[in-house]
Amino acid sequence: MSGRDGGAMRLLDRLRAICLALPEVTERPSHGSPTWFVRGKSVFVTLHADGHHDNDFAHLWCAAPPGAQGELIAADPGRFFRPPYVGGRGWLGVRLDGTVDWSEIDELCRDAYREIAPKRLVASLDAAPDAPA
Template identity: 50%
Template structure:
C-alpha cells in the first residue's frame, strides 16, 4: 500500500531548510518563516472538492502551462489560483518526484536567498 498523500507531502516539504508545518483552515500548510509555499487540500474538505491535492506557489505562467498540458492532474485552486498558484491532484498515481520538484520550486519563490542557495547546494 502506498504512503498516504499527507505523509508523502509532509516528508517532501519538511526536508527543506527551516520549513515548518502549521495547520490552517483545517489543513496542513507548509511554510518558511511563516510564508506559505504549499498547502494540502484534503478530499473530505471543501478545499479538496472530493480529491486530495496540493496547492503550490508557482512562477508566472506555470499554472496556465501545466493546466493546458494535463487538466486532469493540474488545476487553478480556489482563493490562490488567481494569484498563479498551481493545484496538483494527489491521486493513487501521483508522480511524487514531480510533486517534489514543484514543491522545491515553490519553496525557492518564498525562501530568503540564503536558504534557497542552501537548497541548491544540497542538490
C-alpha cells in the same frame, strides 16, 4: 484531514517528508489543512487530502513560478487546476487522487519553496549535495 484514512495519511506522510526536508520549513494547520511554511510565516504548500470547496478530491495547492500554472493546466487539465483564492496569484492545484508521481511532486514543492523562500535559503537549498540538477 477529517477522514484520516490510510490513503490520506500516506499522502500526508509523503508530502510532509518532501516539505520538511527543505531549509527552515515548519508545518502547522491552516484553515484545517496541513500547511508548510518557510520560517514559520510564508506558506508555500497546503494539502487538502479530503478535498476543499468544489474540488472534492485529494489535492495540494502550491506556489508556482510565473507562467507555470497556465502551462501545466494546458498540458494536463485532468491533473492540474487553478485553485480558488490563491490561483489569481499564480498558485497551482495538483490532484493527488490518482497515480501520484512523487518525483514530480517533489519538484513542484521545491519550485514552490524557491518562489517563497528568501534568496539565502534558496541558495542553501541549491548548494546542498542532494539538490536536484
